[in-house]
Amino acid sequence: MSTSTETIEQFVNREYQYGFVTDIETDMAPRGLSEDTVRLISSKKGEPDFLLEWRLKAYRYWLTMKEPVWPNVYYPKIDYQNIIYYSAPKQKTDGPKSLDEVDPKLIETYKKLGIPLREQARLAGVAVDAVFDSVSVATTFKGKLGEMGIIFCSFSEAVKEHPELIKKYLGSVVPYTDNYFAALNSAVYSDGSFCYIPKGVKCPMELSTYFRINSADTGQFERTLIVAEEGSSVSYLEGCTAPRRDTNQLHAAVVEIVAMDRADVKYSTVQNWYPGDEMGRGGIYNFVTKRGLCKGVSSKISWTQVETGSAITWKYPSVILKGDNSVGEFYSVALTTNYQQADTGTKMVHIGKNTRSTIISKGISAGRGQNSYRGQVKVMRSAEGSRNFSQCDSLLLGDKCGAHTFPYIEVKNTSSTVEHEASTSKIGEDQIFYCRQRGLSTQDAINMIVNGYCKEVFRQLPMEFAVEAQKLLGVSLEGSVG
Amino acid sequence: MLEIKNLHAQVEGKKILKGLNLTIQPGEVHAIMGPNGSGKSTLAQVLAGRDAYDVTEGKVIYNGLDLLDMEPEERARAGVFLAFQYPVEIPGVNSTYFLKAAFNEVRKHRGEAELDAIDFLNLVKEKMKVLELPQSLLNRPVNEGFSGGEKKRNEIFQMAVLDPKLAILDETDSGLDIDALRLVAEGVNKLKRPDNAQLIITHYQRLLDYIVPDFVHVLYDGRIIKTGEKRLALDLEERGYDWLLAEYRSQTTETPSGLVGAR
Numbered sequence: 018m019s020t021s022t023e024t025i026e027q028f029v030n031r032e033y034q035y036g037f038v039t040d041i042e043t044d045m046a047p048r049g050l051s052e053d054t055v056r057l058i059s060s061k062k063g064e065p066d067f068l069l070e071w072r073l074k075a076y077r078y079w080l081t082m083k084e085p086v087w088p089n090v091y092y093p094k095i096d097y098q099n100i101i102y103y104s105a106p107k108q109k110t111d112g113p114k115s116l117d118e119v120d121p122k123l124i125e126t127y128k129k130l131g132i133p134l135r136e137q138a139r140l141a142g143v144a145v146d147a148v149f150d151s152v153s154v155a156t157t158f159k160g161k162l163g164e165m166g167i168i169f170c171s172f173s174e175a176v177k178e179h180p181e182l183i184k185k186y187l188g189s190v191v192p193y194t195d196n197y198f199a200a201l202n203s204a205v206y207s208d209g210s211f212c213y214i215p216k217g218v219k220c221p222m223e224l225s226t227y228f229r230i231n232s233a234d235t236g237q238f239e240r241t242l243i244v245a246e247e248g249s250s251v252s253y254l255e256g257c258t259a260p261r262r263d264t265n266q267l268h269a270a271v272v273e274i275v276a277m278d279r280a281d282v283k284y285s286t287v288q289n290w291y292p293g294d295e296m297g298r299g300g301i302y303n304f305v306t307k308r309g310l311c312k313g314v315s316s317k318i319s320w321t322q323v324e325t326g327s328a329i330t331w332k333y334p335s336v337i338l339k340g341d342n343s344v345g346e347f348y349s350v351a352l353t354t355n356y357q358q359a360d361t362g363t364k365m366v367h368i369g370k371n372t373r374s375t376i377i378s379k380g381i382s383a384g385r386g387q388n389s390y391r392g393q394v395k396v397m398r399s400a401e402g403s404r405n406f407s408q409c410d411s412l413l414l415g416d417k418c419g420a421h422t423f424p425y426i427e428v429k430n431t432s433s434t435v436e437h438e439a440s441t442s443k444i445g446e447d448q449i450f451y452c453r454q455r456g457l458s459t460q461d462a463i464n465m466i467v468n469g470y471c472k473e474v475f476r477q478l479p480m481e482f483a484v485e486a487q488k489l490l491g492v493s494l495e496g497s498v499g
Numbered sequence: 500m501l502e503i504k505n506l507h508a509q510v511e512g513k514k515i516l517k518g519l520n521l522t523i524q525p526g527e528v529h530a531i532m533g534p535n536g537s538g539k540s541t542l543a544q545v546l547a548g549r550d551a552y553d554v555t556e557g558k559v560i561y562n563g564l565d566l567l568d569m570e571p572e573e574r575a576r577a578g579v580f581l582a583f584q585y586p587v588e589i590p591g592v593n594s595t596y597f598l599k600a601a602f603n604e605v606r607k608h609r610g611e612a613e614l615d616a617i618d619f620l621n622l623v624k625e626k627m628k629v630l631e632l633p634q635s636l637l638n639r640p641v642n643e644g645f646s647g648g649e650k651k652r653n654e655i656f657q658m659a660v661l662d663p664k665l666a667i668l669d670e671t672d673s674g675l676d677i678d679a680l681r682l683v684a685e686g687v688n689k690l691k692r693p694d695n696a697q698l699i700i701t702h703y704q705r706l707l708d709y710i711v712p713d714f715v716h717v718l719y720d721g722r723i724i725k726t727g728e729k730r731l732a733l734d735l736e737e738r739g740y741d742w743l744l745a746e747y748r749s750q751t752t753e754t755p756s757g758l759v760g761a762r
């Protein structure tokens with residue numbers, strides 16, 4: 018009967034909670050992109066020559082490239098000349114020495130997002146490197162981490178303080194030639210985070226960065242680089258929210274991770290950017306390149322993502338398993354409602370011997386949302402005895418949404434095993450009724466069923482983040498099921 | 500407590516309940532028996548508010564409330580509990596977590612404070628003893644991978660925790676082994692109070708040895724065709740339904756001529 022679908026669709030209308038704009042004088046570059054824009058960004062940031070050169074090379078290469086058309090997403094053509102590529106909040110001094118120097122309005126903004134820096138830093142023991150638009154405004158716990166030799170700072174700061182590390186690793190996992198958006202990012206990236214864990218050091222706290230897009234029509238180009246030396250380990254959290262906008266905003270980030278021998282890096286994302294309204298107007302275009310290189314033997318890189326935001330998501334956190342016995346993992350929950358589109362998945366490239374990868378993908382489509390899983394498992398001839406297990410589940414809520422799976426499997430040796438499981442299910446009317454018969458509202462029932470479905474992925478998240486992710490899923494599902 | 504008047508219901512255009520009447524007073528236990536497909540589960544589902552079933556005629560008054568006008572969750576919070584004939588699995592959702600959410604919805608509705616995790620666990624432990632339910636079941640996702648009998652016991656366990664006013668048990672006895680049947684029946688009996696009522700759907704007189712009903716009804720062709728005391732269940736066990744159905748058919752074939760005569 019269609020009645021249950023209707024009940025469920027009444028819930029499809031939800032308001033984006035984080036739709037507010039902070040009024041801060043900003044220092045902006047003029048609209049448009051040219052070599053001059055690239056030079057301007059580089060000089061604003063006082064970068065060394067090697068970086069400017071690298072940016073220019075990337076820009077010139079980008080000019081020769083075409084925007085990809087293969088993802089299963091549709092959007093009007095982006096006018097790259099109508100984007101502002103640099104915007105920084107004005108500071109009285111050169112940069113805040115402590116949180117007290119940070120613009121109170123910024124702090125207020127984070128509070129609305131539920132990230133009271135001070136409280137969070139103190140109570141949760143999380144070091145927050147808050148990126149507001151393009152410039153890092155607050156970094157906490159740096160001293161404490163510094164004693165252990167851990168570097169956790171904004172990308173710009175790393176360029177100034179540790180140019181040799183930047184020179185060595187920037188573009189070493191995602192070269193600027195990699196793809197259209199990575200080339201664009203390489204040319205114009207404005208800031209981001211840098212993290213270095215020295216040999217044998219286990220980072221004692223979760224490192225966390227909150228990204229936030231603020232100014233209208235500001236393209237946000239973040240760059241994150243994480244280097245984990247031999248025997249080190251770190252868990253890195255990235256969370257995102259954006260204020261309400263009527264025009265689409267482009268976000269093209271690059272994240273690179275390098276793991277040396279026996280290093281262990283866990284990267285968790287909760288992405289909650291403005292998804293557009295219920296008519297499909299506005300929302301973030303999230304075109305991200307994330308890749309990790311298991312360079313050393315027995316190293317491990319694990320991606321966990323919960324994607325509920327953005328109008329369009331185009332994202333494939335990948336692992337290159339180069340070191341023998343290295344391990345790559347990808348755990349994903351991607352939710353699309355209203356007119357959201359997501360084409361996401363992963364790439365596991367097995368090069369070293371006995372390398373292992375696990376892929377668990379949970380797609381949830383509601384409203385008119387379209388959700389595509391695109392995953393590639395590539396096992397090279399050299400990767401003897403390697404193994405992959407993939408499980409891609411799709412859950413449909415309603416009958417106007419869609420789920421698509423595109424697995425690409427390429428195995429070049431006979432001693433490896435690759436397993437792929439896929440399922441598509443509709444949320445059961447009988448499950449919802451069972452919950453309601455026990456006193457739960459339809460919305461609570463749906464949240465509970467969906468959260469149960471995502472359990473395997475949430476289990477991978479650090480505790481507080483898992484709670485946040487569940488809440489977020491609840492907020493996002495407010496009005497989205499069938 | 501419950502008054503069903505001339506209830507007609509259909510599913511996908513098929514008429515299943517055709518003028519059912521039933522009144523239950525507080526403190527009473529009613530058993531409903533009847534051949535397969537006669538509409539027993541349909542009655543249970545209609546009372547619980549499943550929207551696939553369309554009520555085309557009739558009224559149901561529950562403690563002064565128009566039951567058919569309420570959402571399923573409102574009915575549940577007001578004390579209507581259905582132990583499902585086929586309990587549903589909810590993968591990934593922890594049983595205790597699920598039950599706590601349900602329990603607190605009922606508390607909220609009653610204007611009572613919600614119980615925190617610790618108090619709730621204490622309550623659960625107590626109720627578990629009654630049904631001798633293994634703790635491990637509660638640490639698992641709701642009904643997932645439970646055996647048939649475990650699912651049924653879990654339903655009664657939920658009933659014990661939620662403490663309903665009107666409990667409808669749809670063939671809770673089928674699939675239970677002899678010991679489990681006794682435990683479940685004892686559990687149900689312990690939950691019996693002067694201010695609540697139980698509607699027990701079953702095929703077997705066996706269950707009624709433990710749970711002694713005040714009334715036994717026979718549902719056939721969408722109507723209650725016979726009501727008696729416990730004795731009726733024994734008769735049915737001995738003689739089957741045929742004699743009753745024959746009696747019923749002869750009555751219904753008489754009716755049209757009776758009507759003609761009344762003109």
Ligand SMILES: Nc1ncnc2c1ncn2[C@@H]1O[C@H](COP(=O)(O)OP(=O)(O)OP(=O)(O)O)[C@@H](O)[C@H]1O
Nearest residue numbers: 510511513515533534535536537538539540541542
């Ligand atoms: N969703 C449905 N679609 C079509 N027919 C249905 C549906 N649900 C129930 N029915 C039919 O309605 C009739 C009554 O079913 P119901 O489940 O109420 O019987 P029951 O008395 O509980 O039987 P049993 O003793 O076998 O449990 C049956 O003929 C059944 O096939």
Ligand SMILES: [Mg+2]
Nearest residue numbers: 539540541584
């Ligand atoms: Mg039945």
